[in-house]
Amino acid sequence: MLDSGDTAWVLASTALVVLMTPGVGLFYAGMVRGKNVVSMIALSFVALVLVSVQWVLVGYSLAFSSDIAGFVGNLGFFGLNGVGMGCGDSTIPELAFMAFQLAFAVITLAILTSAMAERVKISGFIVFGLLWTTLVYDPLAHWVWGGGWLAQLGALDFAGGTVVHICSGFSALAVVLVIGKRRGFGEQQMGPHNIPMTLLGVALLWFGWFGFNGGSALAANGLAANAFVVTNTSAAAGAIGWMAASWNHGQQSSLGMVSGAVAGLVAITPAAGFVGPMSALVIGAVAGVICYKAMLFRIKKDFDESLDAWAIHGVGGLWGAIATGIFATAAVGGYTGLIYGNVGQFIAQIIGAVAAIAYAFVITLILAKLVDATIGLRVTEEEEYVGLDISQHGEEAYA
Amino acid sequence: MLDSGDTAWVLASTALVVLMTPGVGLFYAGMVRGKNVVSMIALSFVALVLVSVQWVLVGYSLAFSSDIAGFVGNLGFFGLNGVGMGCGDSTIPELAFMAFQLAFAVITLAILTSAMAERVKISGFIVFGLLWTTLVYDPLAHWVWGGGWLAQLGALDFAGGTVVHICSGFSALAVVLVIGKRRGFGEQQMGPHNIPMTLLGVALLWFGWFGFNGGSALAANGLAANAFVVTNTSAAAGAIGWMAASWNHGQQSSLGMVSGAVAGLVAITPAAGFVGPMSALVIGAVAGVICYKAMLFRIKKDFDESLDAWAIHGVGGLWGAIATGIFATAAVGGYTGLIYGNVGQFIAQIIGAVAAIAYAFVITLILAKLVDATIGLRVTEEEEYVGLDISQHGEEAYA
Amino acid sequence: MLDSGDTAWVLASTALVVLMTPGVGLFYAGMVRGKNVVSMIALSFVALVLVSVQWVLVGYSLAFSSDIAGFVGNLGFFGLNGVGMGCGDSTIPELAFMAFQLAFAVITLAILTSAMAERVKISGFIVFGLLWTTLVYDPLAHWVWGGGWLAQLGALDFAGGTVVHICSGFSALAVVLVIGKRRGFGEQQMGPHNIPMTLLGVALLWFGWFGFNGGSALAANGLAANAFVVTNTSAAAGAIGWMAASWNHGQQSSLGMVSGAVAGLVAITPAAGFVGPMSALVIGAVAGVICYKAMLFRIKKDFDESLDAWAIHGVGGLWGAIATGIFATAAVGGYTGLIYGNVGQFIAQIIGAVAAIAYAFVITLILAKLVDATIGLRVTEEEEYVGLDISQHGEEAYA
Amino acid sequence: MKKIEAIIRPEMLDRVKKVLEEKGCVAMTITEAMGRGEQKGITLQFRGRSVDIDTLPKIKIEMVVMDEIADAVINAITGAARTGKFGDGKIFVLPVEEAIRVRTGERSRDYP
């Protein structure tokens, strides 16, 4: 039966999560060079546009309609057939749930654009993006949330640590292997062109994340409040963790601080409905440290995944999935983790994370190679030199 | 009787719609030259400030108090007299409804500033704005939503396709006829000075539009969820429509994509409570194409309505009004349109749209001429040359 | 018992208030020189990060657990011990209330960064900030909202005019006395480097303030709607007041307009649940004028509190506290003010405001001197010259 | 070899570039600047008060050219950038001793 309060909260949360996608765009765009700013924001908008249509046509159905072999949904909800204003046995309209889930599918693709920064061909991205959201995101969402095999196994993912963050983060790694480094990477300065833009992006992300995690309770209740609180706590702890870990490297960069906050936000995502605020402090702080180390590792390995979707979303999501298996407490979400002696949950979390990593990485690798070999994923040398804003969009960010 | 969920949703929606007004300011400001940025954002803030006061004093009363001859309300609610914390026979407090409507009145004037970009005198705008919101917006709102003659006729406008978008769009055309082109228009480059700013503006608009349309259900229910979903769908389809229509012109500009999204958002506005997601795909896509063509037409006619309130809001709103008469389905909002054989609704929509166009255009023309002839609507040549930021505000946007 | 609508509204409001903190950062950062932009935004983020952790550990407990001598709470809620997903005898989960209050503690410290603009040492700020929020904010919050002596006295503060705005504004004055002027103040131009950034900050503040005041009803009801409406009304009136007061100084600066709006928002904060819209018009307009005069006074006195936390938040909050005692009407919040002959309320308001001013000013002075004498609150001359972005963060805002 | 420094109105840049292209002169370096001439900027009137707009945005075009074509370039710029009103700008001619092409390392006293 409809509960207007729950519906109000889920609709508001959906709006918040939609806003996160341009938030990702701004977050990333501030960190690229001035000649690729429009491109970087536009990629997020393209993700929003493409997935918004794909999801109502087939994506929602693949993820949430009746299960096929634990792997994917069928086409029962094709074109939102049968998805209506009523509530089924939920307290919110089916359409509201559908919209909330849509926003998750959108942002997952947007996060992935990190790996293509400053070198992707817009047409290649459109084709790749459609394939990827359909063949990587939709099945994974089904595994975990749509009644697929990971759900049956009992792997927990409150708001998308696995579905969204591991998925986009490890896919980013795969894409980088195919698309290659930016020309001049490691030789030339490729620093951020506009740090305030990145900080604004983080502000929108932090804000939107309350809907991301809080809304995942699908109700305006104590669980939502818990998810809300641990989200904020973990973000703050993540910032502190990153700052502490990078402290001896001199001054405290603002980008470090907010990267740590995002790491904390990512890590708490799967756990938000299963752990309390004090666990969130630990989860966030550890996330800040681990993701910082992952970034150093990425730099050492000379991977040009320089907006760090892998180091922050991938690794942070992985830690979050495991941490859920460690810190889950019955008092919050009814499940217990390792610290309460529940080894089974811990193992389920690891299986879920590893399976998601493997699936996302391999399929993404194949799709990226496929697109690259056919229509091409990367711009020409000269297009890259003049920048994607001019070459892909015919625009200059600033006059 | 008060429903807390409905109230929560309408209040949140109101906040979202208020945010859209600075969103319009940023959207526009990114597209003007660097010397008129402060001015362009400030005009939106001035609209917010002026209409916020006008509305609580007389605007709400003119629009929503007892009907005078089907044309306008009386002064029964002057100074919010009798508009209180109670709910009447609604589920939300009267003051919440009043505030929600206020935000619509505000943004309608903000949209109209398109027509005055880079040349309006701030004092002239203040006087014109007050007259315009009182004499154009308030009666039109009454016609459609306040029980006026269009309401009696049965013309549908869920969230303001006619009241907000047709009204501001066609008024913009009238203003341009009076205020004239910017000096150098057609000869000099007058390109956007900051595309990221415009994209940020669109992000806020898209975000806020969920409140605009979703909140227009005045409840947190299935109808709100439907409005929410079709809003997002139409926006995405609009972006695709515009991109497709402009494809052969080379690269894909980000401004084109987001203009298409706004066109889709505009077009779905009147229909959001009457059509389902698949119709929204069509409405949005067609809006993208039509508004793009309207822009080309505007350019060909050499109108300096260069931020395209007319092409996007005017024409998009017109298409939306008609589309409502075509696609309305009883399953969503209880009304049927042309595709279900209801010619009457289709005709009512056209009458409503045409009447609104005529009224807005003619009265705006008169008001603009009046203000121009008395205190003046346009700055001097030298003030225009140095830019409105310096000449009207004594400020420089960037140091 | 849980009310889902109330919970939805308070959670949404909390998200809005959290967004205000980066809003303050952008608001301030646009007004400083280009070499201190990252610093200015980062200070707000640091406030968010620090207080988020401090509050869940001890802050909430000091403010809201059982009263000690009317002065401060005890450590009963240490580490959120006993603060759970349940509702007690409220309609929202305890954790939601805790989170809402957290956001207030955060922004109060963020506002205070005004006084340290362009010269504070980041390590000094971290230590000072932790001390300040614990020893100044938390007790003050307890006095007014946690059942402390001002609450017992009957002083009204709906949403933090005293707790947030007087507290941060007068603390800012104290900090300036310790930290001193920026080098070159009064001799060199130190104008705003990016006015659109400031205007964006105000947009986020205005938007968030609906949660700040509207959410303070702790329910989605008529009182929330009233708070929402008067907030918007007072903001608009404040802008008009400031514009009118500064009119004869030539053109109308956008910074003046939005400063007036913020003054109006500040002043209505304590009154939002006690007065109606017509009183809000007066309160806002007067706030615009008074805060403008306070700014002129501050300039004349040659205080380098140039982002005007004192003039706007301090003086605006003071006026709001008094205005609550003047305009409170039983019809809205059950209390009456001076215009209804209730001298007692008026006096209680003045006592509350004066006590808060004295406490905040004195303790802040001591803390600032302490930190300055030990680890130092201010950067060296050369660090100040190259700017805090490079010297404190190793970053440049724009490349 | 001469260096021609032309300070012009920003809105005239496109015209100037076009005219120069027609003359076959495409090589140039363009910088944004602020400037004022002997008029000390522009004075606006506000309700009886007059406000000086101190400096206005200008574009500086730098072109190094052979002595022989300097005059033609100057005339082309002058023609294209002129509105006849104060603020049209100035052109300065400076001697250049040598020019080096980085790509090849060629050095020359009368390039470019």
Add this chain to the structure above:
Amino acid sequence: MKKIEAIIRPEMLDRVKKVLEEKGCVAMTITEAMGRGEQKGITLQFRGRSVDIDTLPKIKIEMVVMDEIADAVINAITGAARTGKFGDGKIFVLPVEEAIRVRTGERSRDYP
């Protein structure tokens, strides 16, 4: 006719302009630049580590003046822009062969 290129601290611009105005020299072109002198920027100390701030923001003022007043202009700028500390800047004097006023087309060897 000389071109005077003064590279100064940004915060000194207002003072320099004022002093020049008093001398009747208002025509100038101003550009933002980054620069360093022989000191290689500034070195800051962070917890035992020293960090070089490579280049610092500077303002470049360009004024073309008649030979006779060049010295006065130089002295005025030097006086107004000096703090006595490293980073105060430099002034360079270059020969100018010709100046053209775009508005009128006038050409002159000893303007401006």
Add this chain to the structure above:
Amino acid sequence: MKKIEAIIRPEMLDRVKKVLEEKGCVAMTITEAMGRGEQKGITLQFRGRSVDIDTLPKIKIEMVVMDEIADAVINAITGAARTGKFGDGKIFVLPVEEAIRVRTGERSRDYP
């Protein structure tokens, strides 16, 4: 005393600075510019259409040096800034008559 104006690719700035430092030449002024050479920018191909990228971002380095070291500086820049492709830039050498150190007021004809 010569003024060396080098217009180079922005991404080469760090290398150029480093090479110059090794030679002991640290004093310089750097400006952002847009430029094009004889190739008229870059031409990109889009589905059969060709689009001209008119001007591209460049960095202008200005260094005033003693006559004796001018050649060394030029060679250092040329070496460090070269990619061998169009767009590498140009270096121009202009005469400087005098240099003044603002900090001290010293004037000299063969600084710096």
